[in-house]
Amino acid sequence: MKLTIQAAIAALILTAPTFANDSIIVVSKETKDIAASLRDKAFQDDSAYEILKSLTTEVGARHPGTPGEKAGVEWGIKKFKALGFDKVYTEDVNMNGWIRGVETAEILFPSYQKMIVTALGRSKSTPEGGLEANILHFKSYADLEKVADGSLKGKIAFISNRMERLKNGGGYGPANIARSKGHELAAKKGAEALLIRSIGTDDHRNPHTGATSVAMGYTAVPAVALSNPDADQLVRLIGYGHSPKIRLNIQTKDLGAIVTKNVIGEITGRELPKEVVVIGGHLDSWDLGTGAVDDGAGVAIGMATAAFIKNNTDTRPRRTIRVILWGAEELGLIGARAYAKARQEDGTIANHVIGSESDFGAGPIYGLQSSNNVSPNALHVVDTMAGIMGKLGVTRRSGNTSGGPDMIPLSALGVPALNMMQDGTDYFDLHHTPDDTFDKVNPEHMRQNLAVWSVFTFIAAEWPGSFK
Ligand SMILES: [Zn+2]
Missing domain, CATH: 3.40.630.10 (Zn peptidases)
Structure with a gap:
């Protein structure tokens, strides 16, 4: 013009x-x-x-x-x-799906008690009917790192540190390594499974799930979060000098390749x-x-x-x-x-x-x-x-x-x-x-x-x- x-x-x-x-x-x-x-x-x-x-x-x-x-x-x-x-449209997103099925945990020794747990994202299943093993307690991911590789054969590694409550959510990052990479570390140490205190700040009997480092397939060992009160209970029990034995039954399913969507709307x-x-x-x-x-x-x-x-x-x-x-x-x-x-x-x-x-x-x-x-x-x-x-x-x-x-x-x-x-x-x-x-x-x-x-x-x- x-x-x-x-x-x-x-x-x-x-x-x-x-x-x-x-x-x-x-x-x-x-x-x-x-x-x-x-x-x-x-x-x-x-x-x-x-x-x-x-x-x-x-x-x-x-x-x-x-x-x-x-x-x-x-x-x-x-x-x-x-x-x-x-304008309204969608775009395909290719990924690998995963879903949970059964998830139960019970303390068998020294006293019978049910615990509230949930599988972490892409957790592997335990054998059908569950696995029974003694708990070994670590106060943090860093503490689990310190033990010798292969030394946890026949045990379940339990990481108990609690995330800090902060206005900007700054407690999440430091606590999160146990959730994302704990399964790899537990496997390296020879453990049968990983149990973590939920990455959460509440005191309710609700476990917090969340992603692990795995994008497809399964975690290296079953990876499970305990509700905060259940984690406290286990810590107290260990504090009395007991070596708790638990039964953990986690059943999950890898869905293989699936397609999800980004859904987009425009003005x-x-x-x-x-x-x-x-x-x-x-x-x-x-x-x-x-x-x-x-x-x-x-x-x-x-x-x-x-x-x-x-x-x-x-x-x-x-x-x-x-x-x-x-x-x-x-x-x-x-x-x-x-x-x-x-x-x-x-x-x-x-x-x-x-x-x-x-x-x-x-x-x-x-x-x-x-x-x-x-x-x-x-x-x-x-x-x-x-x-x-x-x-x-x-x-x-x-x-x-x-x-x-x-x-x-x-x-x-x-x-x-x-x-x-x-x-x-x-x-x-x-x-x-x-x-x-x-x-x-x-x-x-x-x-x-x-x-x-x-x-x-x-x-x-x-x-x-x-x-x-
Ligand atoms: Zn979100």
């Missing part, structure tokens, strides 16, 4: 972003005003809570390879359409439709509860945020909002890795302007963090977002972030990310347990999350500058 010089200047004046200096593009007053009004309105809006109620009630648990997971995918497609998303951008802001949560859940805080809440917040922005602005935001319901996160970010790999191969990774995943429960958001991939010239935008979120109790925080587990592969490819930091003080009371159910979620917290996410998502999709 040819323009006269006057027309070109007029067009520039109308459309050019305001420059504070050579490289800083400020967030316009109009954008800030819309973000603030979205915030106030979203804080009164129960749509995220309602979406979560539907997912956890009408579908329930969504473990890959189960009918619940298939129902979850169907639910996602239907819900996106019902919410008026412009198409009015001006830069190819540029995408990625939000969402993971659709899969562990099988014990109904996946409410992990990660139905993230799914609901992502879907509700995009729909809320569409329904409460006069035009679509400048860029596309892509809500991704990631598949198979729990078994190793499998959907997220497939998504990132496909975008790297087809070159569309460059269109990913910024992203974030909600995957730390349903607690209130208190902080906003940006990744090192965010350009120094865009940090003022993050500060502006935090300023508008301030009314909701959010402050700007330092430190790097991947933007959530399913953002890790995209962050590794240079996609900028933000982290809406949630209060996770109670998250690990419920995480991966039968107690991860809808009733635990506070509707007020869901409204606050929706309000915070609306501010981030709207400004990220509307501000014309680059986050890279």
Whole structure:
């Protein structure tokens, strides 16, 4: 198109972003005003809570390879359409499935007692009917490392350290090695099986399952988590000088190759439709509860945020909002890795302007963090977002972030990310347990999350500058 010089200047004046200096593009007053009004309105809006109620009630648990997971995918497609998303599609994710069957444990000596256990992800089965063996107690993974290889023949290794309760979930990482790699270490030491204290902060008789280091096939030995009270019981028994003997019966099944899905819904951008802001949560859940805080809440917040922005602005935001319901996160970010790999191969990774995943429960958001991939010239935008979120109790925080587990592969490819930091003080009371159910979620917290996410998502999709 040819323009006269006057027309070109007029067009520039109308459309050019305001420059504070050579490289800083400020967030316009109009954008800030819309973000603030979205915030106030979203804080009164129960749509995220309602979406979560539907997912956890009408579908329930969504473990890959189960009918619940298939129902979850169907639910996602239907819900996106019902919410008026412009584009709804799925992408296949290839993986190996695994499901649990029988899981029982009993103390046989010195006194008969039942224990509450659950198999860890991809745990091998015990012989049919179970195995009987004495427990050898280790206070930590590091303590188990110290004993001679092959020295635990005929024994069950029991690792008893407890994860620390912290607002930012920082106790999870250090405790997690026993869950992920304990089975390999136990096998190396010659043990028949691995028993760990659940990676969780509660005192309820609920075991916490979770992934191991194994992506296909089975763990090296049966790998099992005990509820916290049962772990305490065993530790006390050992404290009396006993060498408890237990019977452990774990039956699981490798499903071989299966296909799951990333389910994607988009609100198409009015001006830069190819540029995408990625939000969402993971659709899969562990099988014990109904996946409410992990990660139905993230799914609901992502879907509700995009729909809320569409329904409460006069035009679509400048860029596309892509809500991704990631598949198979729990078994190793499998959907997220497939998504990132496909975008790297087809070159569309460059269109990913910024992203974030909600995957730390349903607690209130208190902080906003940006990744090192965010350009120094865009940090003022993050500060502006935090300023508008301030009314909701959010402050700007330092430190790097991947933007959530399913953002890790995209962050590794240079996609900028933000982290809406949630209060996770109670998250690990419920995480991966039968107690991860809808009733635990506070509707007020869901409204606050929706309000915070609306501010981030709207400004990220509307501000014309680059986050890279
Ligand atoms: Zn999760």
